[in-house]
Amino acid sequence: MNDSVTKYKDAYPIRTVSALTGINPITLRTWERRYHLIEPVRTPKGHRLYTKEHISMLSRVVELLDRGIPISRITYAAIAEDNNSAVTHEQLFWQRMIDRMIKAIGKFDESVVESAYSEAMSLYPIETVTKKLLLPMLEKLGQRWESGDGTVAEEHFFGVYLRNKLGARFHHKKRLDNAPAFVTACIPGERHEIGLLLFALSAYDHGYRCILLGADIPLSELPRAVEQSAASGIVLSASIISDLETFEQELASLVQSTQVPVFVGGLGSLMYKNTIEKAGAKALGTDFDLSFRLIAESIAPAGQIEQNA
Missing domain, CATH: 1.10.1660.10 (Multidrug-efflux Transporter Regulator; Chain: A; Domain 2)
Structure with a gap:
C-alpha cells in the first residue's frame, strides 16, 4: 500500500x-x-x-x-442544511399536481392536464416530474380502476396524452439516430401500457431510443424485431403476471433466442424478481433512475463502468 x-x-x-x-x-x-x-x-x-x-x-x-x-x-x-419545511412544501406541491391531474382525467379535460404538466415541467427536470408526478399518477389510476371509481377509458385517455407528449419531446430533442435502441413492449396479457410510455419518455432524456411495440406482445416476436432494428436490448413492462409458469417459460425462451440483454420493469418485476432472474433476464423494478443505471452497466463496453480514475 x-x-x-x-x-x-x-x-x-x-x-x-x-x-x-x-x-x-x-x-x-x-x-x-x-x-x-x-x-x-x-x-x-x-x-x-x-x-x-x-x-x-x-x-x-x-x-x-x-x-x-x-x-x-x-x-x-x-x-x-436540513430544511424540513422545504420538504413539506414540495410534498404539498406534488400532491396538489396529482390531485389536479386526476380530477382533470376524470373529466377528460386535456387542457387542465396539460396546464398541470406544463407547470411541473417549468419547475423541475423530466426525471423528477416522472418520479414525483407521472408514476404516482399511474398508481392512482390503477387504484381507481381496481376500486371501480375509475374506468379503462380514463387510462386510455391519459395514455394517448402521454403518447402525444412522447412524440413532441422526440421531435424537439436532438436526434438520437446513433444512440442505443431498445425494443420495448408489454408482456403477453398486459394491456396497461402507460408505464411503458413513461419509460420511453425518460429513456430519450437518458440518451436512448425506444422502439415501442405497445401492449400484449407475444415474446416470440421480439428476437426478430431486435434483429431487424439492430437494438441493444429488450425492455418488457409487466404490472401483473397472471400465468407465472407460462411467463417464466416464455421469458427463458426469449433470453435464449437473442444475443441482447432482456429487462423486465414494472410492479410485476418487483413481485417476481427471482422468477425473472431465474429465466436469465434482469428485473428493473419501478425506479427509473436505478433502471437506467442497471441498463447502462449491462450494455456498456467492457471496462467502461469499472475504471478507477
Whole structure:
C-alpha cells in the first residue's frame, strides 16, 4: 500500500463509492469537474480516493436530487442544511399536481392536464416530474380502476396524452439516430401500457431510443424485431403476471433466442424478481433512475463502468 493510501486509510476508491451511493463513476467525475462539489483525495498515480465525509456529502446530494433540486443549484450550504419545511412544501406541491391531474382525467379535460404538466415541467427536470408526478399518477389510476371509481377509458385517455407528449419531446430533442435502441413492449396479457410510455419518455432524456411495440406482445416476436432494428436490448413492462409458469417459460425462451440483454420493469418485476432472474433476464423494478443505471452497466463496453480514475 503506498504512502498516500496509508495516510488516508479510511478513504475509498471510486468503484466502492459508486456502489455505496448509487452514483455512476462517470457522474462523480462530472460533478467534480463541472460543479466542484466534492474534491477527492488523489494518490501519487492520480487515482481518486473518497473519505467518509465525502460519502456522507454525496448521500446528501442524492437526497437533494430526489427532492427535485437540480444539481446545478446544489451548494455546500444546501448540502449542510436540513430544511424540513422545504420538504413539506414540495410534498404539498406534488400532491396538489396529482390531485389536479386526476380530477382533470376524470373529466377528460386535456387542457387542465396539460396546464398541470406544463407547470411541473417549468419547475423541475423530466426525471423528477416522472418520479414525483407521472408514476404516482399511474398508481392512482390503477387504484381507481381496481376500486371501480375509475374506468379503462380514463387510462386510455391519459395514455394517448402521454403518447402525444412522447412524440413532441422526440421531435424537439436532438436526434438520437446513433444512440442505443431498445425494443420495448408489454408482456403477453398486459394491456396497461402507460408505464411503458413513461419509460420511453425518460429513456430519450437518458440518451436512448425506444422502439415501442405497445401492449400484449407475444415474446416470440421480439428476437426478430431486435434483429431487424439492430437494438441493444429488450425492455418488457409487466404490472401483473397472471400465468407465472407460462411467463417464466416464455421469458427463458426469449433470453435464449437473442444475443441482447432482456429487462423486465414494472410492479410485476418487483413481485417476481427471482422468477425473472431465474429465466436469465434482469428485473428493473419501478425506479427509473436505478433502471437506467442497471441498463447502462449491462450494455456498456467492457471496462467502461469499472475504471478507477
